[in-house]
Amino acid sequence: DGGITQSPKYLFRKEGQNVTLSCEQNLNHDAMYWYRQDPGQGLRLIYYSQIVNDFQKGDIAEGYSVSREKKESFPLTVTSAQKNPTAFYLCASSEGQSGTDTQYFGPGTRLTVL
Amino acid sequence: AQTVTQSQPEMSVQEAETVTLSCTYDTSESDYYLFWYKQPPSRQMILVIRQEAYKQQNATENRFSVNFQKAAKSFSLKISDSQLGDAAMYFCAYRIPYSGNTPLVFGKGTRLSVIA
Numbered sequence: 308d309g310g311i312t313q314s315p316k317y318l319f320r321k322e323g324q325n326v327t328l329s330c331e332q333n334l335n336h337d338a339m340y341w342y343r344q345d346p347g348q349g350l351r352l353i354y355y356s357q358i359v360n361d362f363q364k365g366d367i368a369e370g371y372s373v374s375r376e377k378k379e380s381f382p383l384t385v386t387s388a389q390k391n392p393t394a395f396y397l398c399a400s401s402e403g404q405s406g407t408d409t410q411y412f413g414p415g416t417r418l419t420v421l
Numbered sequence: 422a423q424t425v426t427q428s429q430p431e432m433s434v435q436e437a438e439t440v441t442l443s444c445t446y447d448t449s450e451s452d453y454y455l456f457w458y459k460q461p462p463s464r465q466m467i468l469v470i471r472q473e474a475y476k477q478q479n480a481t482e483n484r485f486s487v488n489f490q491k492a493a494k495s496f497s498l499k500i501s502d503s504q505l506g507d508a509a510m511y512f513c514a515y516r517i518p519y520s521g522n523t524p525l526v527f528g529k530g531t532r533l534s535v536i537a
Contacts, residue, residue: 340524347430349512349529365524397466409456410525412466 310334311413313398318418320385320392328383328416330398337402339381340410343367344395353396356381385418393420423448425515427528434503435536441488442498442531444513450474453517455489455496456525460510469511472496500533508535 311332320326330339338357342350352365356375370389375381381400385392396416401408424447434440446455457469472480472489479487484504488497500507510532514525 342527347529349527350525351527352524355524395464399466409468409471411468412458415464 311398311400311411313396313413313416315416316414318416320418320420322420323387325384325386326418328385328396328398328418330381330383330413331379332381332400332413333379334400334402334411335378336400336411337378338400338408339375340399340401341365341371341373341381341383342397342399344397344415350397353383391420392418394418423450423515423517423526425513425526425528427511427513427531429531430529431532431534433534433536434500434507436503436505438503439499439501440503440533442500442511442513442533444496444498444528446494446496446513446515448494448515448517450517453515455487456514456516457485457487457496457498458512458514458527459507460512460530461506461508466512470498503535505535505537508533 314329340355341353344350351367353371354373356362359378372384398413399410401410426445453474455472459467459469470480470482470485479489484501486499510530512530513528516525517523
């Protein structure tokens with residue numbers, strides 16, 4: 308089955324720790340995205356990547372980092388510089404270069420800071 | 422900057438009835454795409470319907486249809502014959518069709534309850 312997987316489903320972080328959220332897709336999509344969802348805030352863009360080895364900051368990139376070494380994978384690291392990381396994180400991907408391309412989402416990771 | 426506004430934080434509908442969720446957006450672009458996504462309690466984001474701004478005809482997907490008013494920058498979602506499974510958060514989203522894959526801009530969502 309084709310799709311987007313995110314792991315882990317739940318993640319707990321202690322203060323001062325870096326943690327990495329995994330996102331993998333087997334849809335052969337060029338572009339991948341990370342969004343953060345807080346209650347009452349909708350989804351906000353953290354980072355996105357249109358092609359391997361390239362990525363751009365979104366609206367709330369501070370305290371986060373990403374890499375795109377493989378087409379299938381777009382991991383997100385939440386660093387200790389992110390002051391309020393408790394949130395739900397959603398990864399998405401889309402097919403090609405057309406503006407009509409639909410974004411498909413993974414099941415999400417819930418991150419909680421202890 | 423593009424913004425998307427959903428003015429109804431919560432809505433409710435009786436089963437089998439019809440409900441309309443509102444969405445307005447702000448943009449200076451003439452060509453763009455609009456989406457409605459559904460997020461059920463599982464929190465998986467599911468595409469409900471998509472509308473291209475250059476098309477005058479309103480998009481329809483089974484019980485879901487939109488009322489797209491380009492001049493008013495309005496994009497409402499109508500759900501007909503509401504079912505218990507329609508209960509979810511609904512997000513309106515906007516996307517510019519530049520070359521390359523541009524991200525979505527989301528509204529804050531409307532929580533829809535369906536009453537049996």
